[in-house]
Amino acid sequence: MHIKILQDLIDKIRGKKNYFMFLEEYAIKLWGLKKKQNNFHTLILGSSHIATGYIPEEGEYNCATSSQDLYSSYKIYEVSNNKGLKNIILSFSDFAPWNCLIDSPVSYITCYLKILLNINSINRKKLAQKATKSYGVIKKRIDKFIVGCEKKHTFGNYKGEWLDYPKTLYEEDMQDSIYRAERFNYNFMTRMHTQMVFLQNILDKTKKYNQNVYIVITPIIDEQYKKNILPHSQIFKNLYNICENYSNVKILNYFNALEFDVQDFYDWQHLNYSGALKLTKLVKDEIYGGNNV
Numbered sequence: 001m002h003i004k005i006l007q008d009l010i011d012k013i014r015g016k017k018n019y020f021m022f023l024e025e026y027a028i029k030l031w032g033l034k035k036k037q038n039n040f041h042t043l044i045l046g047s048s049h050i051a052t053g054y055i056p057e058e059g060e061y062n063c064a065t066s067s068q069d070l071y072s073s074y075k076i077y078e079v080s081n082n083k084g085l086k087n088i089i090l091s092f093s094d095f096a097p098w099n100c101l102i103d104s105p106v107s108y109i110t111c112y113l114k115i116l117l118n119i120n121s122i123n124r125k126k127l128a129q130k131a132t133k134s135y136g137v138i139k140k141r142i143d144k145f146i147v148g149c150e151k152k153h154t155f156g157n158y159k160g161e162w163l164d165y166p167k168t169l170y171e172e173d174m175q176d177s178i179y180r181a182e183r184f185n186y187n188f189m190t191r192m193h194t195q196m197v198f199l200q201n202i203l204d205k206t207k208k209y210n211q212n213v214y215i216v217i218t219p220i221i222d223e224q225y226k227k228n229i230l231p232h233s234q235i236f237k238n239l240y241n242i243c244e245n246y247s248n249v250k251i252l253n254y255f256n257a258l259e260f261d262v263q264d265f266y267d268w269q270h271l272n273y274s275g276a277l278k279l280t281k282l283v284k285d286e287i288y289g290g291n292n293v
Contacts, residue, residue, distance in 0.1 A: 017118075019177060022065070022067070023145070025140065026063065026065055026148060030117050032061075033117070041084055041107030042059060042287070043066050043162065045068070045073040047067060048067070049091050050090075051066065052165065053218055053270075053275065063076055070099075070202075071101070071195060071198045073198070074198040074201050075117075077205070084145065085209075088206055088211060089214045091216050092251075093217075093279060094197075096239075097238065101122075111138045113208070114135075115142055116261050128231055169262065169263065169265070169266060170262050172291075177268070180222075181225050181227075184230075185229060189246030196238055196239075200242055201247055213247065214250050214283060215252065216279075217251060217252065217253040219275075225268060257282075259282065260275060260279075
């Protein structure tokens with residue numbers, strides 16, 4: 001442990017990029033998906049908001065991951081699609097329309113997807129340019145991690161559940177809330193919303209295969225942030241417009257849900273375990289009518 005801390009410090013001083021943030025999360029989620037061999041009827045996709053917010057039961061697999069964009073969700077769905085798949089739960093966060101992994105500060109995550117599920121980046125040329133020096137190093141680290149997990153039988157009954165909920169509780173920071181809101185508004189207004197094409201791809205294919213899609217707009221607890229961002233109707237307007245054309249789609253909007261309070265969050269946007277229990281029940285009641293399958 002001390003050696004790793006020392007190496008991280010040396011890398012930071014040298015300006016060396018950390019290509020391993022989220023690596024273990026992605027490795028266990030995506031390798032676990034492969035180990036399941038599509039043996040599930042419900043697939044959960046999306047960002048960390050639903051990764052922490054939904055607790056899967058038998059027959060479900062939560063393959064949501066930190067910073068997962070809609071393109072990645074679509075490609076993971078393609079890899080996972082099978083005759084037994086009946087339901088797709090897809091989180092839709094306020095940043096979903098414009099968040100693009102290959103153009104983000106964590107673009108190296110596209111290497112994880114390529115290594116683990118053979119998913120190419122939305123921009124292969126840009127991936128090739130960014131991954132030239134890091135791909136081999138990342139693959140070696142992933143392979144080593146997977147071998148360790150296999151020895152520990154980590155994947156035996158794994159359903160994609162979040163394994164390590166922080167013990168912290170949300171505390172409001174007004175200045176930080178205002179900064180986040182300003183940054184969000186700038187991104188929403190200036191960045192291309194090209195990711196919505198991949199949402200439509202998901203909806204087209206699920207309609208073709210008679211699958212149900214439940215789009216979950218996840219809750220946020222920071223009232224100052226919500227007060228200073230664009231109106232709710234503007235942020236999700238395009239989502240609602242697209243989904244109007246699909247009878248197999250239902251939007252579950254919990255952005256301002258009264259069921260959640262500060263005790264349900266470990267930070268301003270992520271549910272803790274008690275909050276996850278609430279969100280999971282709400283979503284499952286919509287899917288299964290209050291009955292487990």
